[in-house]
Amino acid sequence: MAVDTQAKPNGQGNEQVGYDLSLFFRLRMMFSAFWNSPVRIKLIILVVALFVIILVTAYVQVLLNNWNAPFYDSLARRDITAFFHQLGVFGIIAGSLLVLNVIQAWLNQMTALYMREGLARDLVNQWLQAKRALRLASSGLIGVNPDQRLHEDARNLAESTTGLAIGLVQATILLLSFIGVLWELSSGMVFKVNGMSFAIPGYMVWAAILYAGSASFLSQFVGRRLVRLNADRYSKEAELRFALMHANEHMPAITIAGGEENERRRINLDISAVLAVIRQLAIANTNLTWVSAGYGWLVLIIPILVAAPAYFSGGLTFGQLMVAVGAFNQVNSALRWYVANFGPIAEWRATLMRVTDFRKALTEMDDKTPMPHTLVFEKAAPGTMVWTDLEISTKTSDDATENGFRIAEGTVTINAGEHVMINGDHGVNRRLLFEVLAHQWYSGSGTVSLPPMDDMLFVPHTPYVPTGTLREAICFPDDPDAYDDAAVEAVIDKAGLGRLKSRLDTQARWDRLLDTEEQKAVGFAHLLLAKPKWIVFDDALEGLEAEVQAKAFAMLTELKDATLIYIGRSEAFMHSMSPRILHLQSLAPHEHSTDMQTPPETASAMRAGEKKASAP
Numbered sequence: 211m212a213v214d215t216q217a218k219p220n221g222q223g224n225e226q227v228g229y230d231l232s233l234f235f236r237l238r239m240m241f242s243a244f245w246n247s248p249v250r251i252k253l254i255i256l257v258v259a260l261f262v263i264i265l266v267t268a269y270v271q272v273l274l275n276n277w278n279a280p281f282y283d284s285l286a287r288r289d290i291t292a293f294f295h296q297l298g299v300f301g302i303i304a305g306s307l308l309v310l311n312v313i314q315a316w317l318n319q320m321t322a323l324y325m326r327e328g329l330a331r332d333l334v335n336q337w338l339q340a341k342r343a344l345r346l347a348s349s350g351l352i353g354v355n356p357d358q359r360l361h362e363d364a365r366n367l368a369e370s371t372t373g374l375a376i377g378l379v380q381a382t383i384l385l386l387s388f389i390g391v392l393w394e395l396s397s398g399m400v401f402k403v404n405g406m407s408f409a410i411p412g413y414m415v416w417a418a419i420l421y422a423g424s425a426s427f428l429s430q431f432v433g434r435r436l437v438r439l440n441a442d443r444y445s446k447e448a449e450l451r452f453a454l455m456h457a458n459e460h461m462p463a464i465t466i467a468g469g470e471e472n473e474r475r476r477i478n479l480d481i482s483a484v485l486a487v488i489r490q491l492a493i494a495n496t497n498l499t500w501v502s503a504g505y506g507w508l509v510l511i512i513p514i515l516v517a518a519p520a521y522f523s524g525g526l527t528f529g530q531l532m533v534a535v536g537a538f539n540q541v542n543s544a545l546r547w548y549v550a551n552f553g554p555i556a557e558w559r560a561t562l563m564r565v566t567d568f569r570k571a572l573t574e575m576d577d578k579t580p581m582p583h584t585l586v587f588e589k590a591a592p593g594t595m596v597w598t599d600l601e602i603s604t605k606t607s608d609d610a611t612e613n614g615f616r617i618a619e620g621t622v623t624i625n626a627g628e629h630v631m632i633n634g635d636h637g638v639n640r641r642l643l644f645e646v647l648a649h650q651w652y653s654g655s656g657t658v659s660l661p662p663m664d665d666m667l668f669v670p671h672t673p674y675v676p677t678g679t680l681r682e683a684i685c686f687p688d689d690p691d692a693y694d695d696a697a698v699e700a701v702i703d704k705a706g707l708g709r710l711k712s713r714l715d716t717q718a719r720w721d722r723l724l725d726t727e728e729q730k731a732v733g734f735a736h737l738l739l740a741k742p743k744w745i746v747f748d749d750a751l752e753g754l755e756a757e758v759q760a761k762a763f764a765m766l767t768e769l770k771d772a773t774l775i776y777i778g779r780s781e782a783f784m785h786s787m788s789p790r791i792l793h794l795q796s797l798a799p800h801e802h803s804t805d806m807q808t809p810p811e812t813a814s815a816m817r818a819g820e821k822k823a824s825a826p
Contacts, residue, residue, distance in 0.1 A: 677720075
């Protein structure tokens with residue numbers, strides 16, 4: 211397939227520009243995807259349920275923190291009756307929290323599940339809209355590893371978004387719940403210095419804010435490179451996985467060519483790139499650990515140190531001190547949520563960046579920039595296909611007219627039921643004509659008037675056999691239920707695959723179990739099922755054994771009313787179908803020798819066939 215020479219730089223640009231898109235823009239894009247998802251109602255119900263559970267849990271945690279005062283005071287008084295009573299109260303509170311935690315854990319998992327379903331289905335739907343996946347593959351780095359973004363990135367984004375969002379809401383609610391408790395306790399803290407007494411309103415609240423704020427600032431400063439490094443890591447990991455998959459898929463050809471050493475070097479380069487990014491990540495995470503772990507250990511003693519002056523001055527009982535310590539820790543944990551989750555947040559932003567860049571590229575695939583030379587497509591009159599002054603460019607740049615070919619016969623009208631074969635000059639990329647008729651290539655000049663696309667069926671040079679059952683492969687792209695068993699079995703027999711009738715509904719990698727000729731036979735069998743009115747072949751008979759070609763022509767003769775357009779050189783098609791011959795002529799002056807690729811006897815036969823077709 212020809213590649214748009216301007217598309218690749220743009221694709222690379224999309225990958226780089228992705229870093230400049232705002233977080234708000236990315237979140238809005240993802241919200242739009244979920245809002246238009248069929249799982250929207252389920253997600254809303256789960257989010258509301260989670261919010262209620264988190265509120266109730268926060269309330270019970272406040273009760274548990276307040277429980278510290280009577281419990282520790284009973285210990286200080288050595289009151290065994292009050293001690294056992296408070297143990298019973300603790301059992302009720304702890305049991306309630308256990309039930310709430312189990313419910314929340316289930317809701318967390320279900321929310322992540324439905325978020326992944328909504329995101330994955332949205333990305334696949336965007337990717338497999340007409341022509342988008344093919345255009346994306348020619349759009350530079352953004353289209354290199356779509357499988358990574360559709361699978362791993364979508365999973366990571368759904369799971370991390372759920373976990374971080376729930377954590378943020380929970381931390382916010384705990385902060386609002388305990389900051390009031392801590393402020394009230396701070397009001398009773400009276401400090402005595404040199405015989406003077408004074409109180410600082412909200413003393414422990416300000417101490418918690420200062421402690422968590424300094425930790426947040428240092429974490430942001432030390433870990434600022436993590437977002438970019440994680441994005442680079444996901445990209446390099448995807449490239450390595452693709453290299454391994456590509457080598458595995460083509461291992462027979464690599465082995466025959468003795469190319470193992472070459473592939474080993476290529477894969478080792480990808481491994482080195484991954485390891486280099488991981489090394490940088492290791493250094494960045496190690497530096498961040500100095501901050502996170504250091505503040506994590508200090509929190510064991512900081513609240514006691516902060517409240518100690520009021521306790522030793524007699525302003526707090528031992529139980530009240532423990533309540534103040536518990537409230538300080540809850541407020542500090544809520545304020546330090548960002549610090550504790552800086553690494554996961556960096557990974558989440560990196561994944562969000564990759565997914566939104568991918569989705570943005572897909573949604574913009576339909577907004578093609580007008581090319582300097584663009585073909586005009588029109589709906590043809592019933593029963594006709596017309597090419598008016600058709601010239602096809604092999605590039606999309608301004609000098610495209612100097613790199614292409616035209617129909618030598620000028621304006622061409624193909625009527626329903628005709629058989630046409632199209633060959634061309636040496637060096638002419640005939641496949642571009644196939645792509646033009648399939649609405650996959652637009653660069654050129656002239657007008658292409660086509661019948662309805664639903665009436666056309668395209669048979670590519672390289673067959674495609676989807677994964678699944680053999681029945682699905684034969685019916686592809688139609689639904690297998692569209693054809694009854696008798697019809698499917700009949701076309702299998704005619705295609706020479708009768709031995710596989712018993713395995714029609716067997717799940718297998720049929721693209722590996724069947725050789726190339728059998729895969730092409732599957733495609734011809736589908737023609738008999740679909741019975742299209744117009745069939746366009748991209749040199750589909752090339753390389754087939756005479757016996758296989760005979761079966762293919764036998765099937766084509768059953769499609770008596772179908773229009774057959776064969777793009778390529780096939781002596782067998784010419785002799786069996788008596789087609790009208792058309793020529794593709796290079797626009798370059800030095801490439802006008804029509805028969806340079808054709809053996810003398812074939813060229814002579816084609817000219818004779820052309821004269822016969824044009825005779826009155």
